[in-house]
Amino acid sequence: MLQVLIAGGGIGGLTLALALSKHGIASRVFEARETPPREGAGIQLGPNATRILRRLGLDSALHSCAVVPECIVVNDGQSGHELTRLPLGSWIANRHGAPYWVVHRADLYDILWQEAASTTLIEIETGRTIESVDDTTNADLVTIEFTEGGTASGHVLVGADGLWSRTRQHVAPDAKLEFAGAAAARAVIPRADLPSRFAEPATGVWLAPSAHVVHYPIKGGDEIAIIAIATCDEPPAGWDSAVDTDVIARRFDKMPGELRTFLGSVTEWRQWALYRAEHLAPWSQNRTVLIGDAAHPILPFLAQGGAMAIEDGFELAAILAEAGVNNLRTEIDAFGRHRQKRVTKVQAASIQNGQAYHLDGLAALARNVALKTLPGSAFMRRYDWIYGYKS
């Protein structure tokens, strides 16, 4: 019987464990934390991700806390004018056979975690931090050592331990994270009493030179998640650190007054520096394979990093089920090469989106004219290859 070890009980790791259980394969998930993470505000889940989450049986749990945004309202972050409405809601659900959801990140983690914890084939071991990996001493096994002490062995180790992956250091010791020149501040506020522009069931996006803001309803519409991204020369100190409301006010002081008032209503911000690790390949070595942010950090300008972790986990489960114990090394290598093609394309599209978001001067003017002229549905059809993808 195949013994699968998973480093990290985040979005990709838990998706993999749940997908493996559907193939009748047991897994052990080692998570450094004691409880599911609470931080990170909201997450947008396109049909390519929700299609998988539904196949894993999470439809009703997610449906009860998700909001279905009717559209993406794109605004000029200088004049405050609305530029276009890109259809989501029933348009995208009908087009791709799965919904576009926005949820609180803690709700997504809780739902994945509870489902995994109640599945007999999955063992979640908390407070277990991967310290080192050895997949050469014994050719048939991989052994991990934990910071807290103790070891565990299995046939394959999947590194789903996120951006700051320890497993990546084993698979690709030379890979370096590069600061991407921007910081993302996130917050959640109550929806009650907000002006309609910020309270409607839609994802709002405000585009300005070197900065943009995204907001959408979560918690069944009771709260609004905000992501405010601005370029900066140096990475802010710390990862997931508190940031002063004054700092945010200064960062977005050229934005329209109503947006500044909206941002000013936040009392507690946290921020993350954005990183990328380009050309990180291969994703596997011997009996260890990476998925999600451990394999491919994706800048959040297309809301697809979590979706790629979900696709990775779901597809790797099918490959492992097919490979069994014997062909593991060849199959995980092929998995990495196959997934790399898609993820590289998504990474590039995300970078391109970020550049378009932050244009200035005549280039911004041309972008705005194009957004105003092109029908929203035609614009969204350009992303069929992302949302219509079937794992």
Ligand SMILES: Cc1cc2nc3c(=O)[nH]c(=O)nc-3n(C[C@H](O)[C@H](O)[C@H](O)COP(=O)(O)OP(=O)(O)OC[C@H]3O[C@@H](n4cnc5c(N)ncnc54)[C@H](O)[C@@H]3O)c2cc1C
């Ligand atoms: C500002 C921002 C906005 C974003 N918005 C979106 C969005 O709208 N939609 C979207 O799809 N994506 C979005 N993303 C990207 C998304 O959050 C990530 O791509 C996703 O969380 C990656 O999932 P993962 O499973 O690889 O890692 P994670 O979900 O980060 O999970 C990693 C897990 O590993 C654990 N861990 C770490 N180290 C160890 C260790 N040594 N031993 C054991 N456990 C360990 C961690 O505690 C964690 O639980 C956004 C990202 C940012 C920064």
